[in-house]
Amino acid sequence: MRETTSGGEARAPRRNPIAAAALAWVFPGLGHWYLGKRRLAIAFAVIVTVTFLAGLSFEGRLYTVESGQPLTILATFAVYGAGVLNIAARFLADSPGGTILSPTYEYGCAYLLTGGLMNLLLVLDAWDIASGRKR
Amino acid sequence: MIAALIPVDHFLIMFLYALLASSFFALLWRETKRERWKLFATLMASLVLGGLAVAWLMYPFP
Secondary structure (H helix, E strand, C coil): CCEECCCCCEECCCCCHHHHHHHHHHCCCHHHHHCCCHHHHHHHHHHHHHHHHHHHHCCCCCCCCECCECHHHHHHHHHHCCCHHHHHHHHHCCCCCCCCCCCCHHHHHHHHHHHHHHHHHHHHHHHHHHCCCCC | CHHHHCCCCHHHHHHHHHHHHHHHHHHHHCCCHHHHHHHHHHHHHHHHHHHHHHHHHHCCCC
């Protein structure tokens, strides 16, 4: 059911921001689906999933925190932003640490980090929509 | 998977990245169809042409 603003515009009903953000993290687009933005949710799911899977195919690295390498903290945070995609990939990928000798290794890392960061932006977007800051 | 479909070609990998990033931000940051297409075109052109320009500038260096 949709609410109507004073200007007569259709507006998505207010939802729980925590649930929206949590669902958005679990799988790309799920938060937007929960908020009633179905077409946008499918588009985001396709874009982020393709980005992440491309990263795996290019033999990029699923980062983990390493002592003495502080930048790996940020990289790990970024990759974990992809939610279930990242967790499943760690179990299913042949080499979660990537293949450093592969010519596409650096590209793979960039794609994996980008996929995770895109999903973190979707988490924030879902939170904003659910809390009424954004339509 | 996807890598099997794409040859190891710097330009194609960069082009795919630009396509995905431009689509994502156009959908995230704009509301109307017209505005989305405009931002998509701007980002796509900036990423692809910017990448080519940087590659050309770096060409003399080992």
